[in-house]
Amino acid sequence: MNYSTTMNKDPRREKAPMGRPNFIQRMRHLSKDEMIMLAGLLAIVAAMMVALVLPLITIFTKSFQDNNGVFVGLDNFIEYFSSYGLVLSIWNSVGMALGVTLIAGSMAFIYAYALTRSCMRGKKIFRALASIPILAPSLLPAISLVYLFGNQGVIKDLLMGESIYGPIGITIGMCFYIFPHVLMIMVTSLSTSDARLYEAAEVLGAGRVRIFFTVTLPGARYGLISAGFVAFTLAITDFGIPKVIGGNFNVLATDIYKQVVGQQNFSIGAVVGMVLLVPALVSFVVDRHVRKKQTAVLTARSAPYHPKPHALRDGLLFTFCAAVTVFLVSILGMAAFSSFITFWPYDMSFTLVHYDFDAVDPNGWASFFNSLKMATITAFVGTGIIFMGAYFVEKCQSFKGLRTTVQMMAMIPMAVPGMVLGLAYIFFFADGDNPFSGIYGTMAILVLASVAHFYTVSHLTLVTALKQIDPEFEAVSASLKAPFYKTVARVHFPICLTAISDVAIYLFVNAMTTVSAVVFLYAPDTKLASISVLNMDDVGDQAPAAAMAMMIVLTSIVVKSLHALISRGINARAMAWKSATT
Amino acid sequence: MAGTMNKITADETVTTPYLEINNLTKKFGEFVALDDVSLTVKDGEFVCFLGPSGCGKTTLLRAIAGLDFQTSGQIVQGGKDISHLPPVSRDFGIVFQSYALFPNLTAKQNIAYGLSVRKMGRDKVNQRVQDLLDTVGLSDSGPKYPSALSGGQQQRIALARALANEPNMLLLDEPLSALDAKVRVNLRHEMKELQRKLGITTIMVTHDQEEAMAMADKIVVMNHGVIEQVGTPQEIYGNPATAYVADFIGEMNFLEGVFEDGNQVRMGDCALMVDGQAGGFELGSTVTACIRPEDVMVRGVSEKTENYIDAEVVDVEFLGSFCRAELACRRDGRDIRLTADFSINLMRDMSLGRGERLAIALPKEHLQLFPGSADLDT
Numbered sequence: 001m002n003y004s005t006t007m008n009k010d011p012r013r014e015k016a017p018m019g020r021p022n023f024i025q026r027m028r029h030l031s032k033d034e035m036i037m038l039a040g041l042l043a044i045v046a047a048m049m050v051a052l053v054l055p056l057i058t059i060f061t062k063s064f065q066d067n068n069g070v071f072v073g074l075d076n077f078i079e080y081f082s083s084y085g086l087v088l089s090i091w092n093s094v095g096m097a098l099g100v101t102l103i104a105g106s107m108a109f110i111y112a113y114a115l116t117r118s119c120m121r122g123k124k125i126f127r128a129l130a131s132i133p134i135l136a137p138s139l140l141p142a143i144s145l146v147y148l149f150g151n152q153g154v155i156k157d158l159l160m161g162e163s164i165y166g167p168i169g170i171t172i173g174m175c176f177y178i179f180p181h182v183l184m185i186m187v188t189s190l191s192t193s194d195a196r197l198y199e200a201a202e203v204l205g206a207g208r209v210r211i212f213f214t215v216t217l218p219g220a221r222y223g224l225i226s227a228g229f230v231a232f233t234l235a236i237t238d239f240g241i242p243k244v245i246g247g248n249f250n251v252l253a254t255d256i257y258k259q260v261v262g263q264q265n266f267s268i269g270a271v272v273g274m275v276l277l278v279p280a281l282v283s284f285v286v287d288r289h290v291r292k293k294q295t296a297v298l299t300a301r302s303a304p305y306h307p308k309p310h311a312l313r314d315g316l317l318f319t320f321c322a323a324v325t326v327f328l329v330s331i332l333g334m335a336a337f338s339s340f341i342t343f344w345p346y347d348m349s350f351t352l353v354h355y356d357f358d359a360v361d362p363n364g365w366a367s368f369f370n371s372l373k374m375a376t377i378t379a380f381v382g383t384g385i386i387f388m389g390a391y392f393v394e395k396c397q398s399f400k401g402l403r404t405t406v407q408m409m410a411m412i413p414m415a416v417p418g419m420v421l422g423l424a425y426i427f428f429f430a431d432g433d434n435p436f437s438g439i440y441g442t443m444a445i446l447v448l449a450s451v452a453h454f455y456t457v458s459h460l461t462l463v464t465a466l467k468q469i470d471p472e473f474e475a476v477s478a479s480l481k482a483p484f485y486k487t488v489a490r491v492h493f494p495i496c497l498t499a500i501s502d503v504a505i506y507l508f509v510n511a512m513t514t515v516s517a518v519v520f521l522y523a524p525d526t527k528l529a530s531i532s533v534l535n536m537d538d539v540g541d542q543a544p545a546a547a548m549a550m551m552i553v554l555t556s557i558v559v560k561s562l563h564a565l566i567s568r569g570i571n572a573r574a575m576a577w578k579s580a581t582t
Numbered sequence: 583m584a585g586t587m588n589k590i591t592a593d594e595t596v597t598t599p600y601l602e603i604n605n606l607t608k609k610f611g612e613f614v615a616l617d618d619v620s621l622t623v624k625d626g627e628f629v630c631f632l633g634p635s636g637c638g639k640t641t642l643l644r645a646i647a648g649l650d651f652q653t654s655g656q657i658v659q660g661g662k663d664i665s666h667l668p669p670v671s672r673d674f675g676i677v678f679q680s681y682a683l684f685p686n687l688t689a690k691q692n693i694a695y696g697l698s699v700r701k702m703g704r705d706k707v708n709q710r711v712q713d714l715l716d717t718v719g720l721s722d723s724g725p726k727y728p729s730a731l732s733g734g735q736q737q738r739i740a741l742a743r744a745l746a747n748e749p750n751m752l753l754l755d756e757p758l759s760a761l762d763a764k765v766r767v768n769l770r771h772e773m774k775e776l777q778r779k780l781g782i783t784t785i786m787v788t789h790d791q792e793e794a795m796a797m798a799d800k801i802v803v804m805n806h807g808v809i810e811q812v813g814t815p816q817e818i819y820g821n822p823a824t825a826y827v828a829d830f831i832g833e834m835n836f837l838e839g840v841f842e843d844g845n846q847v848r849m850g851d852c853a854l855m856v857d858g859q860a861g862g863f864e865l866g867s868t869v870t871a872c873i874r875p876e877d878v879m880v881r882g883v884s885e886k887t888e889n890y891i892d893a894e895v896v897d898v899e900f901l902g903s904f905c906r907a908e909l910a911c912r913r914d915g916r917d918i919r920l921t922a923d924f925s926i927n928l929m930r931d932m933s934l935g936r937g938e939r940l941a942i943a944l945p946k947e948h949l950q951l952f953p954g955s956a957d958l959d960t
Contacts, residue, residue, distance in 0.1 A: 029667065029668065031668030031670050032670075470678075470682045473682055475649050475669065476678070476682045477696075478649075478668070478669035478670045479674055479675055479744070480695050480696025480743070480746070480747060481747065487684075491686060495685065495686055574686070577686045577727040577728070
């Protein structure tokens with residue numbers, strides 16, 4: 001269906017005008033379908049205002065108020081920037097994030113290059129193993145690193161006297177945690193290359209090195225920039241790793257936590273939040289810009305690149321990928337292993353006692369089940385709302401202004417670190433005057449925060465899926481007198497089912513593993529598994545913390561496997577209509 | 583008596599406008615896509631909107647369907663003002679270039695999509711779907727998914743689906759453009775046949791003049807958001823109203839000159855006699871004389887023939903049943919380039935080839951005059 005793409009670009013449809021007299025006339029003649037869409041769009045805008053825009057405005061204004069809510073102008077910022085310790089955190093954060101970007105970025109680039117541009121063996125396995133970190137909360141690598149390199153670490157000597165608690169630990173942990181995210185972007189940008197360019201270069205007599213620098217790199221440069229910024233932002237905004245393994249090395253994400261939870265200094269917390277927003281915003285803007293350029297590189301006529309075998313290159317790349325995979329697996333393995341050891345390193349006997357969470361933590365297993373419940377609700381409710389929003393944005397013909405608003409608001413979460421969102425929620429929802437303050441301290445606020453925090457990627461996934469559906473379906477169904485929701489249920493939903501289930505799983509796994517978005521928002525009876533890991537680690541119960549982290553990993557694996565099975569079912573059914581061409 | 587009465591009523595319905603478009607304007611920001619367009623379509627008529635891309639033909643169709651609303655103006659269908667009705671409340675079936683078949687539904691489910699089992703009952707729905715499948719000649723394809731059908735078959739199913747609700751108007755948006763040349767020719771014939779049989783008022787958008795001429799009762803030639811000419815295919819081809827239409831439909835030679843006394847067009851020191859009926863031009867004004875390549879006369883031309891020109895064959899393009907020759911004419915020291923179509927027969931009889939000289943004439947009854955210069959790009 002090539003036509004659908006060209007039709008999307010049709011200026012006639014994009015530039016629907018809102019001439020005033022025309023607009024008023026149209027409003028008088030709204031069809032039932034349009035009224036439903038209008039109501040839906042308004043509902044989504046209202047929901048986004050409450051879940052995103054208003055809280056962010058609140059944290060913004062809070063940064064100009066003292067803890068009693070009196071406007072103090074720039075006083076908070078002045079106080080913040082004159083504190084040596086706090087400003088040091090900025091440099092710590094930036095330096096660490098740059099290091100992580102460089103290390104994780106080059107690791108991921110070579111790995112991605114091996115996956116896309118070589119004939120190395122075991123690509124599928126390497127690709128699957130590379131996504132291990134996604135299944136775990138970011139606390140897990142930190143806990144593992146403590147077991148490996150901590151004071152009682154197995155291979156402590158490898159550090160040659162340096163302490164793992166501090167920049168070294170944070171950097172290694174971050175590399176683990178960020179690797180799959182960066183890899184995904186790089187694989188995408190490296191696989192969307194045009195074989196014809198390589199053929200042309202070869203015919204013109206360019207050597208391998210020259211081809212790499214004149215064709216490969218330029219072709220992937222947007223992806224590389226994008227990946228770099230994503231890595232930097234993730235590293236600077238993650239809270240779990242520096243919390244566990246940071247020691248006395250302060251970074252922005254731990255500062256915000258200390259100011260709010262430790263010192264109850266909300267105003268300075270809000271200022272740190274604002275500071276943390278800067279790299280995320282910059283990265284967001286660059287990413288948007290770069291993505292626009294990236295799409296223009298490939299045309300419909302491009303031919304996919306197929307690498308030719310080359311023994312030396314393939315061998316070297318295999319060795320590299322194997323090494324990276326060993327690193328990833330051993331981090332996960334260490335956490336798994338330590339969760340079964342009675343008393344590291346003195347009593348190395350096998351035990352399940354650390355999984356008896358009720359004995360260690362007042363909430364015990366309840367936090368795990370809270371997490372399950374929260375992730376499930378997030379997956380279902382979130383997918384429903386996001387699909388609705390994506391559908392209206394992509395397929396509705398009227399209400400251009402509203403649709404643009406939704407589309408723009410849907411991009412905001414990408415630029416807002418979880419901790420900032422969480423802090424904004426405290427300011428907004430804990431305010432007794434707020435009609436929504438009732439949800440503070442309930443499961444609902446955790447779901448709301450999770451859906452809001454992971455909105456952008458889900459929204460873009462569904463918009464992309466919907467874009468591939470012929471834009472004339474709405475016109476056809478209107479001419480057949482079928483209401484739009486019938487067509488959505490019978491046509492759009494089944495066609496998008498793969499993307500929809502992908503989004504649901506994405507939301508589930510992220511809700512299961514996230515710490516930063518919810519660390520300020522849980523109440524004693526809604527404590528989540530990831531928070532429980534944090535708390536248990538905090539009080540020195542490392543093995544139970546590792547065990548709980550493993551429970552999260554296990555849940556993610558089970559859900560992902562179920563998803564794979566179900567997708568296979570979906571695909572088998574879809575096969576009937578997808579490729580019946582023979 | 584009864585027969586005569588019937589005939590009269592039939593004639594009357596034919597002459598009643600079924601669709602009236604009054605002063606329709608559509609703007610996209612600064613860009614005017616439709617500029618004060620007015621048009622009537624008679625009941626049962628097959629009308630083609632023809633023009634290059636961006637001429638406003640699709641915009642007009644979408645306005646008629648209610649898919650894009652006009653900025654101003656009125657649309658009346660069957661005596662009812664539908665200008666502001668949403669598409670659901672209008673009476674039409676539509677077929678798109680992309681077919682827009684629901685890929686996850688079978689051909690049968692696609693056709694039955696707009697039929698209500700609740701209102702009609704399952705048996706009636708099934709019967710109707712089978713009838714439609716028979717009508718489009720795909721009786722056995724009901725259980726197949728669109729991806730298992732060829733492009734032509736998919737378009738037939740799309741047509742059947744558009745007809746399922748028995749709409750009073752059929753809208754076709756470049757329905758054949760995505761098909762192979764051969765399939766296209768077959769299908770356009772069948773579609774025309776079906777339209778005639780059902781007597782359904784049909785509007786088709788196309789940029790293919792051949793298609794428009796083959797199918798339409800009436801062609802609406804559009805350019806830059808205005809209607810250049812409305813007429814039967816014969817009228818449009820044989821009697822183009824503007825130089826634009828003359829150029830867009832078929833091949834045409836354009837000769838620019840100055841209109842002179844005695845029905846002459848002067849080009850430098852050369853003058854062409856034109857038809858006396860072509861009056862209305864101011865003496866001394868710039869005009870463009872047009873002649874179709876097939877109207878360039880060769881047989882029986884002598885120096886005494888009116889509008890005689892001595893020409894040299896510069897190039898010959900062999901196009902199967904005929905040849906298209908590029909001629910350079912020298913008359914009174916002025917170079918004129920002409921395209922002329924010669925039958926194979928003629929080529930043989932006169933042993934024409936590159937570099938040959940021959941005498942041609944431009945018969946004045948085939949010379950059409952338009953005001954202004956022939957610069958058609960603007």
